[in-house]
Amino acid sequence: MRAFPLLLALALAVVLTFLTVPIVAIFVDSSPAELIDSLGEPGALDALWLSLRATATALAVILIVGTPAAYLLATRSFRGKSLVVTLVELPLVLPPAVAGIALLAAVGPSGILGGAVEGAGIELSLETAGVVVALTFVASPFYIRQAMASFAAVDRTLLDASRTLGASEARGFVRVMIPAALPGLAAGTALALGRALGEFGATLMFAGSFQGITQTVPLAIYDRLGTDFDSALALSAVLVAVSGAILLSVKFVQGSEALGGAPG
Amino acid sequence: MLRVEAQTRLGALRLDVALEVSPGECLALAGPSGAGKTSILRVAAGLLAPERGRVLAGDETWLDTAARIDVPPERRRCGYVFQEYALFPHLTAWQNVAYPLRGVPRRERRERALGLLERFGMRELADARPRTLSGGERQRVALARVLARDPGVLLLDEPLSALDPRTRAGAARELAAVLREVEAPALFVTHDFAEAAHLGDRVGVIDAGRVIQEGTPSELAAMPRSAFVADFTGAVVLTGVAHGGPNGLTRVDLDGGGHVTSTDRGEGPVAVSIYPWEITVEPAAAPPAPGSTRNHVSAEVLSVTRVGNRVRLGLAGPQPLAAEITGLAADELGLRAGARVTASWKASATRLVAI
Numbered sequence: 001m002r003a004f005p006l007l008l009a010l011a012l013a014v015v016l017t018f019l020t021v022p023i024v025a026i027f028v029d030s031s032p033a034e035l036i037d038s039l040g041e042p043g044a045l046d047a048l049w050l051s052l053r054a055t056a057t058a059l060a061v062i063l064i065v066g067t068p069a070a071y072l073l074a075t076r077s078f079r080g081k082s083l084v085v086t087l088v089e090l091p092l093v094l095p096p097a098v099a100g101i102a103l104l105a106a107v108g109p110s111g112i113l114g115g116a117v118e119g120a121g122i123e124l125s126l127e128t129a130g131v132v133v134a135l136t137f138v139a140s141p142f143y144i145r146q147a148m149a150s151f152a153a154v155d156r157t158l159l160d161a162s163r164t165l166g167a168s169e170a171r172g173f174v175r176v177m178i179p180a181a182l183p184g185l186a187a188g189t190a191l192a193l194g195r196a197l198g199e200f201g202a203t204l205m206f207a208g209s210f211q212g213i214t215q216t217v218p219l220a221i222y223d224r225l226g227t228d229f230d231s232a233l234a235l236s237a238v239l240v241a242v243s244g245a246i247l248l249s250v251k252f253v254q255g256s257e258a259l260g261g262a263p264g
Numbered sequence: 265m266l267r268v269e270a271q272t273r274l275g276a277l278r279l280d281v282a283l284e285v286s287p288g289e290c291l292a293l294a295g296p297s298g299a300g301k302t303s304i305l306r307v308a309a310g311l312l313a314p315e316r317g318r319v320l321a322g323d324e325t326w327l328d329t330a331a332r333i334d335v336p337p338e339r340r341r342c343g344y345v346f347q348e349y350a351l352f353p354h355l356t357a358w359q360n361v362a363y364p365l366r367g368v369p370r371r372e373r374r375e376r377a378l379g380l381l382e383r384f385g386m387r388e389l390a391d392a393r394p395r396t397l398s399g400g401e402r403q404r405v406a407l408a409r410v411l412a413r414d415p416g417v418l419l420l421d422e423p424l425s426a427l428d429p430r431t432r433a434g435a436a437r438e439l440a441a442v443l444r445e446v447e448a449p450a451l452f453v454t455h456d457f458a459e460a461a462h463l464g465d466r467v468g469v470i471d472a473g474r475v476i477q478e479g480t481p482s483e484l485a486a487m488p489r490s491a492f493v494a495d496f497t498g499a500v501v502l503t504g505v506a507h508g509g510p511n512g513l514t515r516v517d518l519d520g521g522g523h524v525t526s527t528d529r530g531e532g533p534v535a536v537s538i539y540p541w542e543i544t545v546e547p548a549a550a551p552p553a554p555g556s557t558r559n560h561v562s563a564e565v566l567s568v569t570r571v572g573n574r575v576r577l578g579l580a581g582p583q584p585l586a587a588e589i590t591g592l593a594a595d596e597l598g599l600r601a602g603a604r605v606t607a608s609w610k611a612s613a614t615r616l617v618a619i
Contacts, residue, residue: 161350163337164309165364165413175363179354 026236038231039238046212047220047235054128054216055196058135062192066144067185071173073144074151075159085148092141099138100205107133108206130207131214135196143192150184151177183253190250194243266321266417266449270307272314279303279314279473285449290418292452292464293475294496300473301453302347305419308451309344310337321417343415343448347422349406351394357381357405358390364413380408384438400431407442418443418450424459433618436462457481457497458537469493485540485586486578487567494571494588499537499615502583506530506616513558513611520582525558526614534616540588542613545577547597548604558611561585565603568594575599579607 027035038044073085091099107117108125117124124130154177162172178185200218207214209223217235224232269282279300285291293301306312308319310326313334319327326335351360361377368376381387384404394402403423410418423439424432440463443450454460460467461481468478469492477484477493481501488494502518506526509515514526516536524536548562563581570576575594579585587607599605 155350157346157348157350158352160309160311160337161344161346161352162363163311164340164342164344164419165409166338166366167363168336168338176352180352182354 023240026233026240030230030233034230035234035237038228038234041228041231043211043215043224044220044231044235047215047217048238050128050131050212050214051197051216054131054135055193057132058139058196059189059193061132061136062140062143063189066140067147067178068173070144070147071151071177074148075156088144089141091138092145094138096138096199096201097205099202100134103134103137103202103206125206126208126210126214128207128213131203131216134202134206135199138199138202139192139196142195143188146188146191147181147185150181150188153184154180186253187250190246190253194246197239197242197246266308266319266451268304268308268317268319268451270304270314270317272303272307272312272317274300274303274473277303277473281470281473281475283451283468283475285451287449288447289465290443290450290452290463292454292460292467293470294454294457294460294464294467295470296496297455299470301455301470302421304470305344305421305451305453308340308417308419309342310335310340324416341413341416342419343410343413343417344419345403345406345410345421345423348426349394349402349423351402351405351409353394356391356393357386357397360394360405361408361412363409377408377412380412381405384408398431399427400435403427403435404438407439411442411446415446415448418446418448418452420450420452422454423452424454425456439463457484458499458501458535461485461501462535469496471496482578482584482586486576486584487569488571488576489569491571494574494576497586499539500543500584500586502536502538502585504534504536506532506534514616516616518582522561522582524561524614525611526616527612528614528616530616530618532618534618537615537617538609538613540576540586543585543587543607543609545587545589545593545597545599545605545607548606550606556610557608559614560606560608562604562606565599565601565605567601568599577605579605581607 073081104125105111107113109118122129124133158176158180159169159172162176163169167175198218199216200222203214203216204219209215209219215223217239221232221235224235265287266285267283271280277298277300281304283291283304293304295301303312307314307317307327314329316329317327318325318329321340325333326340327333352363355363358374358377358381361380362373365373365376378387378390381390384407386401386404386408389397389401394405397405406423424435427435436459443463452460452463457467464481466478467481467484468475469484470476471492477489484493485497485500488497504516504518506514506516508531509525514528514530515523516526516530516534517523526536544557561581563579563585565577566580567578568575569578570591573591574588575591577587577589577599579587585607
């Protein structure tokens with residue numbers, strides 16, 4: 001009987017070692033001074049700046065369009081709703097390379113909608129706008145899924161109360177539903193942010209890897225792998241720090257949700 | 265005036281009702297859960313669209329399915345108090361109250377919300393969030409919020425059921441004061457007949473989607489038209505003032521004369537409740553038998569209603585009473601309307617609730 005708890009502890013030790021050693025190695029393999037030094041290189045700064053801009057733009061698009069769409073899916077029932085939800089969630093399980101090919105086939109230069117996109121004067125492939133499209137495509141389901149769950153968890157009588165108190169549904173959405181669902185929406189935002197920041201495959205296939213234009217941090221890391229390992233390590237360290245910060249903020253938000261989410 | 269007519273299917277339930285409430289009047293809808301009470305309120309507020317129906321409020325038509333009129337909830341001036349109050353958790357008490365005040369300048373909104381909270385003795389808690397408030401405090405915020413809307417109609421969905429028994433009596437008193445003051449017609453939903461009798465001018469008993477009997481509380485208790493109403497109307501409720509008496513008993517001087525004794529403790533204004541089947545009846549001519557029964561009230565028989573194998577007697581004493589006896593006893597005593605009787609019951613069958 002005493003062997004079993006020991007076995008459990010051993011399993012946890014293996015998991016912990018396996019998952020943390022590589023991350024710790026990033027910071028141990030080269031000195032902090034070397035890391036900071038290689039971040040000063042123009043290509044690395046370009047990649048960081050591009051990742052920041054593209055991710056922020058993609059997140060803005062996801063929040064503005066995804067929030068009302070998630071609200072609709074959470075509060076209405078209609079025929080074929082589960083099919084719609086499945087379609088929205090599909091990119092979650094799609095291999096990133098497939099996502100890239102799919103985007104090329106749809107809005108690439110020779111894609112089925114490529115002509116229309118070009119006609120509208122929008123350049124996507126090999127342009128920063130293409131990076132934004134790729135990030136939005138892969139990251140939005142993470143946000144929409146979480147937002148749907150948070151809207152669905154809000155007590156519907158709050159919306160009823162808002163309406164009987166003279167507010168239109170649109171006003172109730174802004175004044176009541178969004179604030180009540182906020183912790184969940186923030187968690188969804190963090191998940192989408194994490195996914196967008198780490199995006200590699202779809203961006204590479206759809207937008208390419210041009211320094212300062214489409215080369216985000218993950219692409220820059222891959223680019224430096226053979227030539228400048230220290231620089232790749234430095235960029236990786238930055239991503240680890242940012243990802244850790246995102247994870248902590250999700251935990252913090254969910255912690256305060258557990259404290260503050262008691263029914264009013 | 266509020267008129268609600270609705271016919272609609274709700275799952276297994278077939279709702280078919282027509283109700284009318286006058287200004288200043290409170291109609292209590294009482295019935296078991298699942299009888300369709302809340303659905304009637306939702307139809308009135310526009311939160312539920314019936315297959316067929318009409319909702320008229322004053323000279324406005326809010327719903328007329330035949331004429332394809334359906335005013336959205338936000339444009340019906342309804343003060344709807346939800347069962348769990350539905351306060352907005354992210355807003356403070358005063359912000360909740362100010363929610364319906366649109367198009368009012370910022371500073372005035374706060375002043376008016378504080379004024380309404382003041383009325384319910386809640387001004388000190390104006391900046392508190394709903395989750396930090398007690399059930400009774402939440403009810404007061406909900407009432408203040410509804411009054412801020414200046415409602416043409418009041419709809420109250422079991423506003424007392426979320427409260428613990430200790431705070432319920434006080435909250436019921438406050439609610440009664442609001443109902444007296446507001447001139448809007450009020451519809452009040454409850455599963456508790458005693459609550460309906462206390463707060464409603466009239467009571468409609470609802471079962472399986474229909475109003476099966478409507479009348480004043482004492483009419484319903486004295487003359488139930490069905491066994492369901494007889495069972496549901498349950499206890500007879502009298503009001504009076506309690507004083508501590510000898511031997512640890514409580515003496516209650518009834519409003520309208522007479523007194524009763526109870527084993528419950530009480531002081532000040534109380535509601536006295538007795539189940540009709542605890543009350544025995546003897547012809548008034550017979551002297552009270554020397555027995556263990558402490559309470560004797562002389563009364564006139566107003567009505568004799570057969571309910572299955574029982575007979576419900578409506579009695580006119582200092583306050584209306586109802587007694588329930590077997591059909592056999594009623595026949596042997598030759599009871600009919602106009603007969604003088606003495607109604608008796610034990611002090612230990614006499615429940616007291618402070619009001």
